[in-house]
Amino acid sequence: MMPASNHSEVPETRGATRTRASGAALDAHALALRRTVVSMIRRVRVGYLLQGLGAADIFATLFFSEMRLRPDNPEWEGRDRFLLSTAHNTALLYATFANRGFFSLDRLETYTQDGSPLEVNASERMGAVVEATCGSLGQGLSVAVGMALSLRRRGSDARVYVVLGDGELQEGQVWEAALSAGNYRLDNLCMVVDRNCLQVEGHTDKVLRFNPIPAKFAAFGWQAEEINGNDRTALLDAFDRARACKDRPYVISALTTPGAGVPFLEGQMSHVALLTPEDADRAEEYLKGMVK
Amino acid sequence: MTNSAAEGMGGFKDVRHVSPATLDSRSYGRALLAAAREDDRIVCLGADLSQPTQTDLFRDEIPSRFFMMGIQEAHMVGAAGGMARVGDIPVCHSFCVFITRRVYDQVAMQVAYPKLPVKLVGFLPGLATELGPSHQAIDDVALMRALPNMVVLEPRGPEQVGAAVAAMLSHDGPVYLRLMTSRSQKDDNSPLVPLTIGKGQVVRSGRDIALIAAGIMVRKAEETADLLAGHGLSATVVNMASLKPIDGEMIRDIAKTHRAILTAENHSRVGGLGSAVAEVLAEAGLPIKFRIAAINDVFSEGASLTYLLEKHGLTAPALCAAAIGLLQETPLKTIG
Numbered sequence: 145m146m147p148a149s150n151h152s153e154v155p156e157t158r159g160a161t162r163t164r165a166s167g168a169a170l171d172a173h174a175l176a177l178r179r180t181v182v183s184m185i186r187r188v189r190v191g192y193l194l195q196g197l198g199a200a201d202i203f204a205t206l207f208f209s210e211m212r213l214r215p216d217n218p219e220w221e222g223r224d225r226f227l228l229s230t231a232h233n234t235a236l237l238y239a240t241f242a243n244r245g246f247f248s249l250d251r252l253e254t255y256t257q258d259g260s261p262l263e264v265n266a267s268e269r270m271g272a273v274v275e276a277t278c279g280s281l282g283q284g285l286s287v288a289v290g291m292a293l294s295l296r297r298r299g300s301d302a303r304v305y306v307v308l309g310d311g312e313l314q315e316g317q318v319w320e321a322a323l324s325a326g327n328y329r330l331d332n333l334c335m336v337v338d339r340n341c342l343q344v345e346g347h348t349d350k351v352l353r354f355n356p357i358p359a360k361f362a363a364f365g366w367q368a369e370e371i372n373g374n375d376r377t378a379l380l381d382a383f384d385r386a387r388a389c390k391d392r393p394y395v396i397s398a399l400t401t402p403g404a405g406v407p408f409l410e411g412q413m414s415h416v417a418l419l420t421p422e423d424a425d426r427a428e429e430y431l432k433g434m435v436k
Numbered sequence: 437m438t439n440s441a442a443e444g445m446g447g448f449k450d451v452r453h454v455s456p457a458t459l460d461s462r463s464y465g466r467a468l469l470a471a472a473r474e475d476d477r478i479v480c481l482g483a484d485l486s487q488p489t490q491t492d493l494f495r496d497e498i499p500s501r502f503f504m505m506g507i508q509e510a511h512m513v514g515a516a517g518g519m520a521r522v523g524d525i526p527v528c529h530s531f532c533v534f535i536t537r538r539v540y541d542q543v544a545m546q547v548a549y550p551k552l553p554v555k556l557v558g559f560l561p562g563l564a565t566e567l568g569p570s571h572q573a574i575d576d577v578a579l580m581r582a583l584p585n586m587v588v589l590e591p592r593g594p595e596q597v598g599a600a601v602a603a604m605l606s607h608d609g610p611v612y613l614r615l616m617t618s619r620s621q622k623d624d625n626s627p628l629v630p631l632t633i634g635k636g637q638v639v640r641s642g643r644d645i646a647l648i649a650a651g652i653m654v655r656k657a658e659e660t661a662d663l664l665a666g667h668g669l670s671a672t673v674v675n676m677a678s679l680k681p682i683d684g685e686m687i688r689d690i691a692k693t694h695r696a697i698l699t700a701e702n703h704s705r706v707g708g709l710g711s712a713v714a715e716v717l718a719e720a721g722l723p724i725k726f727r728i729a730a731i732n733d734v735f736s737e738g739a740s741l742t743y744l745l746e747k748h749g750l751t752a753p754a755l756c757a758a759a760i761g762l763l764q765e766t767p768l769k770t771i772g
Contacts, residue, residue, distance in 0.1 A: 268550060276521060280545050286511045287546060290518025290526075293503060294479070298522065317542070320511035327506070 164384075165209035170376045172436070173243065174204035178405045179431045180239035184255050185417075186424035191256075191264070193417040194402035194409060196236035198340045198374070199307070202398055203240045205379040206305060206336075215245035218272040224302050225275050225291050229284020230309040231265040233338075238262055246273045282315025284308060285335065289325050292333040292393075303387070307336045310397075311343030314352050319364070325393040326365020333393040334386045339373065340400045344415045357397040366393050373398025374405075406430055454602035460628060462594035464557070464615055465490025467601035468527060472498055477525045478605065481516055483509050489529035489559055490617070513539045516554045517546030525553050525605065531565075532558030532573030532614055536580055547610045548583040555604050556580075557613045561590065561651055562702030562731070563745060564616055568738030573614075574731050578707025580612040581680045587633055588679040590614040592654040596677060599631035607633060614679075616652055629675070636683035642670035645696040645759050648687070650676045650709050653700040653729075656745075659752035660700075664759055671759065679709055687716045696725035696762045700755055702745075705730035727762050729755055 165173075181196040207213070211224040228237055235255065242249045254260035261269040265279035275291075278284040288306040295302050312318060325333055337357060345351045354360070358368035367389045371378045379398065386394035403409030406427045409417075419427075457470035472478040472494060479501045486492040486504070495502040505512040509530050516526035528535060535558040536543070547554040558576060565571045580588045587607055591600040593616070604611040629637070639654065640661060647657040654675045661671040672694060676682065690697060697717070699710040710728030717726060731748050745751055749758070 276517060277545060277549055280541050283514045283542060283546060286514025286542070287518035287521070289511070290515030290520075291522050292518075293515065294519040294522035294524045297479075297500065297524075300522075317510045317514065320506075320508035321514065324505060324508065324511055324515065 162210070162212055164380060165205075167377065168436075170204055170208060170380075173208040174200050174376060174405070175431060175434055176243050177204055177236060177239050179428065180243060180249070180252065181235045182406070182419070182424060182427045182431065184235040184239060184252055185419045186421070186428075187253070188256050189420075190416055190418050192233050192235055193419050194412055194414060195233045195338070195340060195342065196239070197406055197409060198400040198402045198404045199233060199236055199338050200405060201374045201376050201379060202307065202336055202338060202400070203236055205376050205383065207240050207244045209380060210383045211305060212302070213244070218246060222300065222302055225288070225295075225304045227275055227278060227284045227288050227304070227306040228266060229278045229306055230281060230312055231267075231277070231279030231284075233309075234262070234264060234266050237266055241270075241273055281309070281312045282317035285318050285321035285325070288333055288335070289321050289328070289330060292325070292330040293328060296330070296332055302332070304333045305336070306333070307338055309343075310337055310339045310341065310354075310357070311348055311351070313337065313354055313357070322361060322364040322366065329365070329391045330393045331390050334383070335393065335395045336373075337395060337397045338400055339370075339397050340402050342402050342413055342415060347413060358395070361395045366395050368395045368397065370397040370399065373400035454606055458602050458605075459598045461598040461601070462628075463490060464597050464601065464617075465493040467598045469493045469497060471601060471605050472501065475525070475605070476501070477523060479503060479519060479524045479526050481505055481512050481526055481528045483507055483512050483528075483530045483534070485530055485559075488531075488617070489557065491529050509534045509539045510542050513542040513554070513556070514546050517542075517550065517552055520552040520554050521550075525555070527555040527557060527605075529557050529559075531560045531571055532562075532576045533560070533571055534558075536573065536576040536612065540579055543580075543586075543610075544583055548585045551585045551609045553608055553610070555611050555613065557604075557615060559615050559617055561614045561616055563736055563748065563750075564652070564702070564741050566738050566740060569735045572736050574704045574736065575707065576612070576614065577679055577701070577703050577709065578711070581707060581712065585609055586680065587611045588614070589631065589633070589677055590651040590679055591631060591677050592629060592651060592675050593626075595626045596629040596631055596675075599629060600677065603631050603633050614651065631677050633678050634681040634683060635678055636686045637675040637677070638686075639673040639675050640671075642672040642694075644669045644671060644694065645698060645763055646672040646674060646690045646694045647698050647700060647755070647759070648674040648676050648690070648709065648713055649700040650679060651702055653702055653750065656750065656752050656755060657700055660755040660759065663752055663756040667756075667760060669760070669763065676709060676713075679712060682712045682716065684716045684720075687713055688720050688722065691717055691720070691722040691724045694724070696727075696759070698727050698729060698755065698759050698762060700729040700750065702750065703730055704733060706733055725762050725765055727758055729758055
């Protein structure tokens with residue numbers, strides 16, 4: 145197996161080792177992500193605001209505790225791989241990259257601007273931090289399976305994390321990939337389904353009912369569970385169980401609330417929300433008040 | 437479109453690091469296996485067609501690098517993208533129609549856009565199956581040509597298969613390899629033929645008309661040239677195994693030195709070899725008599741290859757008649 149690159153001069157505690165972050169630290173990170181998301185959507189007025197707030201706890205736990213990453217060296221071979229299969233929840237994704245130190249917060253000001261690599265749908269124009277260009281729904285899990293197969297074949301202990309939208313489960317390719325992951329017993333693969341019940345047409349149940357999610361994946365050879373995706377402790381515990389699980393891929397169906405963390409936005413069901421300057425003020429004021 | 441593999445196609449390298457065992461092989465399966473013995477990045481992906489795609493050899497000798505994905509072509513291509521991102525060179529196999537049309541979006545987004553070294557190998561090109569339109573890839577070249585970063589290769593027969601595999605594996609980017617199984621082409625003794633991405637090959641030189649062909653139609657074009665000779669006409673025959681990038685320089689030179697060009701392909705007339713040649717001619721402003729012999733924008737049917745080639749006018753006598761008709765047409769008028 146290829147050796148991990150040595151960046152010992154970097155004072156990075158969450159590089160090659162995995163250290164569970166404290167609750168207080170994650171509280172602060174999740175809050176920072178939400179504040180960044182609101183500021184980004186304020187600039188563009190319309191965007192993936194509710195999903196960004198809703199999934200902030202998933203991203204905070206993954207990027208600030210669970211995954212082994214080296215922001216100083218995004219191409220470090222030993223890194224855990226992260227894929228956002230929907231590719232469109234990018235206010236949150238880019239906010240996470242910046243807050244995690246992959247690039248400066250200033251760069252977020254170019255979000256969705258013409259010529260900027262910070263496109264609405266994340267692409268690898270961003271560089272290595274975007275592991276694959278997804279966005280055509282249903283493809284991310286297949287890419288993750290391929291990565292997990294090759295990492296395992298090469299003896300790497302890197303893990304692959306992939307976040308799918310719940311509506312995305314309607315794509316047939318997801319189930320091809322799910323069968324494949326179960327067949328190959330990919331215990332280095334962990335999927336999070338962002339179960340916010342929100343798709344373009346409205347509530348997922350009004351479009352195509354697909355509960356129960358865990359039972360479906362269990363039948364495909366996965367270890368599966370459903371948790372409150374806005375409960376960071378529950379997420380950390382679930383990732384612990386996922387890592388301990390052998391011979392099976394792991395799926396966490398994470399029930400999230402669109403707009404979570406900003407009370408007057410919580411539970412709103414709009415795929416692409418308009419954020420008026422007044423509402424942005426209100427949201428920012430609220431989140432500022434939460435800073436400890 | 438670039439006419440040179442070296443231009444904008446992702447660091448084309450020559451085939452020197454591929455061994456003679458690959459280059460000399462007349463069987464796809466043996467050529468791939470020989471290359472994989474020397475390069476442990478090569479992984480083989482299948483979709484329930486190991487024997488028909490000749491990958492049973494790989495499966496049996498290197499099981500640790502063989503991945504049977506089941507009848508899940510879309511997932512196979514997506515997973516291949518993931519494997520390539522970890523450093524492997526995945527080679528995906530199915531029939532031509534399923535490795536192109538069925539998985540077009542996956543190929544576009546997980547292979548072509550990121551310019552990954554994923555290789556797509558398809559069997560049963562064009563009319564080469566009795567299974568009918570579900571299995572007849574009459575639009576695969578058009579589809580793959582339309583994708584940025586994609587190289588499209590169609591060797592003339594067993595004598596060029598090893599070179600095609602070597603070129604495919606040596607290219608640092610995605611390649612679609614369109615293959616007829618050697619079983620259906622029994623002449624295994626003709627001299628080996630090289631293949632260079634972006635280059636056509638003049639198989640024989642003539643003066644009156646140029647026959648530009650790919651795949652099984654190269655042999656038909658040679659037979660056509662023989663028939664034309666009987667009519668006192670001298671034909672150039674070109675093997676255009678590199679369908680993309682296509683050898684524009686060769687096409688322009690031919691247009692300047694011949695009275696007519698007839699292309700021949702086992703594919704729809706829309707978007708294939710004929711279209712590619714026409715694009716070069718039109719953009720160069722070269723006035724020359726020109727015809728495309730191809731499947732005439734129709735779906736075909738399940739029947740023997742011999743019957744279907746006859747039905748679609750893709751036999752040597754039909755091509756000979758087309759060539760004579762083309763040469764007898766009123767000369768083109770120049771404008772101005």
